[in-house]
Amino acid sequence: MSSIIQSVLGSVSPLTKGSKLPTTPLKETNPEQATVNLSQLHGKNIIVGVPGAFTPPCSSQVPGYARHADDFAKKDVKGIYVVAVNDAFTTQAWKEKLGANHQLVHFLADDNGEWTKAAGMSFDASGLLGNHRSKRYAAIVENGEVKEVFTEDQAPEVTVTAADKVLKHL
Template identity: 55%
Template sequence: MAPEASLAKVKAQIAPGATIPTVSVKELDPGASTQLTLTGKNIIIGVPGAFTTPCNAHIPGYVDLYDQFKAKGVSEIYVVAVNDAFVTKAWKEKLAPNGTGVRFIADDQGELIAELGFLFDAAGLLGGPRSKRFAIITDGDKVVSVAVEDAPPSVTVTAAEEILKQV
């Protein structure tokens, strides 16, 4: 499904108590689809675009605090962008050249982001539909909490330090 088609099918924003939808995404291999592994506590962070200035400032907090999230029982931290897997892999390598357990996920068709209710029209700046900036805490596939920024460039309620306090 093309992102433009996904934009037409955006659902209401996911809320606590809801189940994270099962949708195929890509991680390291652009040719292989996978699904998020949601067992235990998880953090899912949505960003408008890899390599954008606000996103480059947002995600290093999760990389830097990864061990603290793990110490609080977080199984996985996912960063999801409506970009292709080549881009998300290169972005991960740029932000964490020494490696990280934070997983960078390509939702190249915008299907997961649309199902979560966070797809928006960013054609004017980023060329097409993108993700709102959000952070979801899950227990398995059940949503525990949702934080969404009022404006895509803002990093306040979704900052790593703020989400770490909630875990």
């Protein structure tokens, strides 16, 4: 039955090595206008998908990227983009709360989950977080193409997506 539903609705493959990033723009500082298109970024960048701003696992994971931002820069990383299925007010308040003020670190709002769904990284978190959210992942991308992707088996885990682990793959 699920294969019939997938064929009717169309299933999206999750991000994998060699795949292209979705072209859906995301919101950074303007809550009314999406202005960041991750597929158009130049050079090497890190995309970090998190289930939700202010959640304990996400709030323990993301500061590592800000703390290691200079180390990422030494490996020619141009930017670190944290994508959450939250509104821009929430993602910016979370960035401030975490003190993640490094110029390389950007917090992006995927307020309706379109980018996350297009990336094949959505899961049903309605029991805890009220709707579909992003799987926890980290991707090394270059010029809009995924070079490596690391996805946690369970959303609360922070193992393969920790900043120090991703840094070792650069």
